[in-house]
Amino acid sequence: MISLTGITKSFGSRQVLQDVSFDVARGRLTGFVGGNGAGKTTTMRIILGVLNASSGEVSLDGRPIDGDALRSFGYMPEERGLYPKMEINEQLTYLARLHGIDKQGATRRADDLLERLGLGPRRKDKLESLSLGNQQRVQVAAALVHEPDVLIMDEPFSGLDPLAVDEVVTVIGEHAARGIPVLFSSHQLEVVERLCDDLVIIAGGAIRATGTREELRTAHSSARWELEARTDTGWVRGVPGVRVEELAGDTTVFHADEAVAQQVLRDAVARGEVTSFRPVRPTLGEIFRDIVVDVPRSDDEPTTPSTKEEAA
Numbered sequence: 403m404i405s406l407t408g409i410t411k412s413f414g415s416r417q418v419l420q421d422v423s424f425d426v427a428r429g430r431l432t433g434f435v436g437g438n439g440a441g442k443t444t445t446m447r448i449i450l451g452v453l454n455a456s457s458g459e460v461s462l463d464g465r466p467i468d469g470d471a472l473r474s475f476g477y478m479p480e481e482r483g484l485y486p487k488m489e490i491n492e493q494l495t496y497l498a499r500l501h502g503i504d505k506q507g508a509t510r511r512a513d514d515l516l517e518r519l520g521l522g523p524r525r526k527d528k529l530e531s532l533s534l535g536n537q538q539r540v541q542v543a544a545a546l547v548h549e550p551d552v553l554i555m556d557e558p559f560s561g562l563d564p565l566a567v568d569e570v571v572t573v574i575g576e577h578a579a580r581g582i583p584v585l586f587s588s589h590q591l592e593v594v595e596r597l598c599d600d601l602v603i604i605a606g607g608a609i610r611a612t613g614t615r616e617e618l619r620t621a622h623s624s625a626r627w628e629l630e631a632r633t634d635t636g637w638v639r640g641v642p643g644v645r646v647e648e649l650a651g652d653t654t655v656f657h658a659d660e661a662v663a664q665q666v667l668r669d670a671v672a673r674g675e676v677t678s679f680r681p682v683r684p685t686l687g688e689i690f691r692d693i694v695v696d697v698p699r700s701d702d703e704p705t706t707p708s709t710k711e712e713a714a
């Protein structure tokens with residue numbers, strides 16, 4: 403397990419991470435979600451030792467992460483850094499060799515990953531000749547080619563079409579299932595919702611929520627219900643204690659406490675056939691908006707490129 407404890411980070415006088423603490427468990431996919439400038443990349447770079455924290459600890463299975471441990475990490479950085487003019491199988495093989503895998507194993511691993519990611523027929527192509535989405539798949543393969551013991555991926559799904567997302571999700575999921583910790587950031591909340599076991603929500607440089615997808619959905623559910631009947635459900639608007647959120651003919655989504663909702667159900671049954679009645683739990687997108695709505699974006703503060711360079 404990777405554990406972050408009390409991580410803070412300042413660039414010059416500007417603090418961009420405050421007391422960041424969370425765990426990334428083995429064998430599970432942890433989604434790292436936050437708006438632009440929330441602090442995801444900075445946190446990931448600190449885990450990887452690319453940046454030093456101003457204070458706080460990062461550990462792997464209770465031990466500080468040293469150079470040896472880092473060599474077994476797989477990282478897909480935000481700024482993609484492969485060689486545009488090199489054939490893709492050649493560069494993946496090269497990367498695997500850099501991690502100490504023998505030539506035969508490296509070639510097999512590169513070919514296998516390219517096949518799994520739908521790039522088998524393109525294996526001899528130069529990276530620059532591929533579409534952006536396919537280049538992104540190669541970046542995913544590059545993070546995985548040495549069979550990492552820890553996987554950290556910054557926006558692995560950006561620029562991918564839905565089918566490519568599914569392929570990448572499957573491959574990443576298989577790696578997590580081998581018992582490695584996987585942390586990835588994404589703005590695609592519907593993908594995160596579908597894929598993640600655990601979630602970490604960051605806003606304004608501070609962790610706002612952590613937990614399993616189900617824990618977050620339960621913690622943030624308000625008393626919201628959906629009633630679908632064979633008859634018009636407009637009458638629900640007039641029931642005391644009900645606030646209708648959405649009404650479309652025979653379907654109503656409304657807020658009410660449990661007792662009122664049960665009464666609505668009984669009334670609906672008395673009026674005709676009820677086809678469905680269920681509590682509505684929030685989507686990750688709704689939870690995310692709910693949590694970050696009052697947090698000012700850290701990018702609201704002007705930072706000129708030259709200041710950024712100096713501060714780094």
Ligand SMILES: Nc1ncnc2c1ncn2[C@@H]1O[C@H](COP(=O)(O)OP(=O)(O)OP(=O)(O)O)[C@@H](O)[C@H]1O
Pocket residue numbers: 413418436437438439440441442443444445480700701705709710711713714
């Ligand atoms: N080298 C740096 N010098 C100064 N400020 C920096 C530096 N790197 C990041 N920041 C600032 O730290 C904050 C967090 O940035 P970070 O890149 O970690 O956010 P993020 O959550 O990854 O955003 P995005 O989703 O847009 O990639 C931002 O306000 C950013 O401007």
